[in-house]
Amino acid sequence: MTETQQEREGAVKAPSPEAPWPVRVVSQKIGEWVGRLGWVWAEGEIAQITKRPGSPLVFITLRDMSADISVTLTVPRRFVEAAEPPLVQGGRVIVHGKPQWYAGRGTLSLGVDDIRAVGLGELLARLQRLKKMLAAEGLFDPARKRPLPFLPRRIGLITGRASAAEKDVLENARLRFPAADFRVINVPVQGASAVPAVLDALASMEADPDIEVIVLARGGGSVEDLLPWSDEALCRAVFACKTPIVAAIGHETDNPLVDYVADVRASTPTDAAKRVVPDFSEELRALSMARRRLDLAMNGLLDREQHRLDAVRSRPCLAQPASIVDGRQSEVDESLRRARHALSGRIASAVDSLSHVRARLRALSPQATLDRGYAIVQQADGSVLRAAAEANAGDVLRVRLAEGEIHATVKE
């Protein structure tokens, strides 16, 4: 330390033949100068790749595309091995590196922390890797996609301020369903601030119990502009959301990763509007049709049942309940008639025999004798007087004649 400080102090003075710098000071000075350039992006062609077994660094000679000028790159081995597509001699690459001075051998190289094939580009290549990884983790799994609610109470819309996408979603949704309720959160839709803003908006909408579906909408843009919509953190946040998410990012041909993670991928913001709300008039029509069919079905049912009931009620035993009694009434009448018939015969013969009996009775009566002029004399107690000695003077006797009777008093 002390020595270094002395050397730095010494460095202030210009070297001279009397006081030359030691090699280490010169080398250190060069290193300082080189370091001042800082990090740079450079493009070139790979002239040579040198991998030394066991070394963590790979040496690549990068040649200028139009001049015979080269620079050496030192690249961590893992970068080279992870490069997708693989780095090959003659391939064009863009590197991010900082000049480094190797004092030990007095050589210069670019210490590289990023190397990507030009054309596909490292960003796109990285997206491919991320896409593979997320797919392997199941973030794109169709089985994990949640169905959208038929009619969401409220729709969350995350989109750029006053953007065409915002207008498209709102207008088309309200055209289909005038009562559609939106909560819009405007966010930067490109650049470094986009991802954190979208993450905040997602969290806020997740916390809103009324929001039953969230739409991410952004119009078309360059590949770079759409990069935030492929961000890993964003993809994972969308995947973790409990609320179903519709993604409408870019044009149909753009495929940001969030499109794959979202539950529904809409081709455009207008398409997203169609996915999140039903067509009101269409639903009304279907509803009234269902009502009509319901009516018809109920009427038919009631009519059928009425007929069945009427049929049962019209059966004689119910329609003319008197028939229950009538049958028996005629039985009774018939019996009565027969009874009366039978009885009248009996009465007639009884009357007949009565007159016979009466005749016989009459034949046996004393009347005939009386008719011949005899009389019957009865005492006051009704006994018949058979001998004169039985009567005393003064007794009143009853004399029954053939016709009538007289009362007589005994003189002697």
Next chain:
Amino acid sequence: MSEESLSYEQARAELVSVVEKLETGGATLEESLALWERGEKLADTCQAWLDGARERLEKARAAGAE
């Protein structure tokens, strides 16, 4: 079971069986009269169900038309 608490189907099924019994005959007059009275009540119950259903239908229809 009193006829008021019968469903339409129960009432109709019993009504049909009452009518069949009456038509078959063989019951005493007293039984026949009881059957007939039961049948009338069952038929009224069925009709009340149908009338009620119609009324509800009309009400719903009127409400839907508003």
